[in-house]
Amino acid sequence: MTDLLTPVLSEQWGEPNSWKLARYEATGGYRAMRTALTMQPVDLVNLVKDANLRGRGGAGFPTGMKWSFVPQDNPNPKYLVVNADESEPGTCKDIPLMMATPHTLVEGIIVSAYAINCHTAFIYCRGEVLHVIRRLQQAVREAYAAGYLGKNILGTGYDLDIIVHAGAGAYICGEETALLDSLEGRRGQPRLRPPFPAVAGLYASPTVVNNVESISSVPAIVNHGAEWFQSMGTEKSKGFTLYSLSGHIKTPGQFEAPMGVTLRELIELGGGMRDGHELKFFTPGGSSTPILTPEHLDLPMDYEGMAAAGSMLGTKALQIFDDTTSVVRTTLRFVEFYKHESCGKCTPCREGTWWLVQLLMKFEAGTAMEGDVDKLLDICDNIGGRSFCALADGAVAAVTSAVRHFRSEFEAGYHTPAWELFPYEKSALFAAEGDVR
Known part of the structure; x- marks a missing residue:
């Protein structure tokens, strides 16, 4: 390879x-x-x-x-x-x-x-x-x-x-x-x-x-x-670039390869997934790009390939998550970041990201109510494309793509905490003392 x-x-x-x-x-x-x-x-x-x-x-x-x-x-x-x-x-x-x-x-x-x-x-x-x-x-x-x-x-x-x-x-x-x-x-x-x-x-x-x-x-x-x-790359995405692999792979790091290499090839370069586990989802270009799943493993990692899959190449920050990971928890952590980093200039972003966090916390704790998934998507619809910059769009992409691929996990938040469905210590990369929740 x-x-x-x-x-x-x-x-x-x-x-x-x-x-x-x-x-x-x-x-x-x-x-x-x-x-x-x-x-x-x-x-x-x-x-x-x-x-x-x-x-x-x-x-x-x-x-x-x-x-x-x-x-x-x-x-x-x-x-x-x-x-x-x-x-x-x-x-x-x-x-x-x-x-x-x-x-x-x-x-x-x-x-x-x-x-x-x-x-x-x-x-x-x-x-x-x-x-x-x-x-x-x-x-x-x-x-x-x-x-x-x-x-x-x-x-x-x-x-x-x-x-x-x-x-x-x-x-x-x-x-x-x-x-x-x-x-x-x-x-x-x-x-x-x-x-x-x-x-x-x-x-x-x-x-x-x-x-x-x-x-x-x-x-x-x-x-x-x-x-x-x-001479390197694909028809419309030329040259070499740096792909950053992190998460549940054996050898995370920087891999410089031609544009259009597949995630399957990059994971192989990174030594493969953790022993005994399979890929569940990944971000192709950082947390602001819609997540993708194993069905996208063989798509070219270029601008056109990711756009065709409904995502973006972004910064080629490939965060790899295996089957021990809670999508609900991951989405909440992403959106907490965007809420904290919102500059506050735009009302949809400033207020909307706060409300997304409140609702996602309920999904994580298993206290969400019937219909809250649709409410989550409705809030996203009132945020995306209505702000000065793409920060709000990134927060929305994290939520909508997660619901699109793993809606049943969010619906499980009507009755079961995420940490019971996916014990957090199993997805941790490093051993931690105390309650990892």
Whole structure:
């Protein structure tokens, strides 16, 4: 199965001192930057377009197309903002990338910023991961010292500054417009669009917001070409990507593979399910993506395959749950997170997620009443699609998909607590003292 792996971003993760500039340069680092600075910016944009690199942060929007939306005739400065506020439950790909090879991101920023005529770029990193912030800061310092950042980079006349900014721990700041508000020093809340960030983003200026993995993929495209990138993946979802496997599998971790690999293949790469247990359900892209079941094991893990199954690829955060898991309890935990992280700006999200939690707690305790499943779905119908951002939609997706696939488990909550049907200690990954409920 190892021939399924395509280590590009993760190739150097296991090497000694992989985060150091000297090690990165020894493996061809900053070669793409040197090539890019000899090209016309529009040619770089077209190269990424031709490669069909799609955003790796969740939505899958074509990266080169997003760059082309920046109006070059706008007299305001252009900004590039890297969204490193990784906080979707189950998502854990950007943090190891930034820890192991931060210069991959720094080089990607230089190339991408040059392509959009940007001279100031920001890395908005989750504030809790202080070790990652320090490693990014060190990499940026090394790049400045080497002449890869600052004034007149390598004598080309191009100037670029990179600022590493620590966020304040709000999940909502992963939404790009809330991130921009936070970066400007305001409370992180989603903005009404239009205008879109490409026209009026950071400081009301043209701004591109890209995910860490998206930007980190750019140097490899410059080095190897669009055809090489398109040789991997499926018809509409090209290239390599990082799949994060966690939960009830023997060897959880990051697996870099072509777009379109199946979950069955990924589980095999992860050593298989826990002994004596079978897959019950999984999230294809974190807790905000509708859950799927064993019938979807052989679907391609790409944007089109997941959409056809009624879900989303998202951040490729594959949380694997076996037959010991209570769907009711899992759904409650997901929605508790969204209730807590709601910024409170929108009434449907602020109030609706609270009511979802109250009702789900009754299902978990076995005290729900006949008809409460329909009430649960009715609340979801009054939340989804009625908020400024996708946080509310994520909470709704967790509930509606769970009910769609496991309605009988929710109906069992009319009379039996979830912890009796599925003793929680059996699904625990780690032994815990006391009452695990």
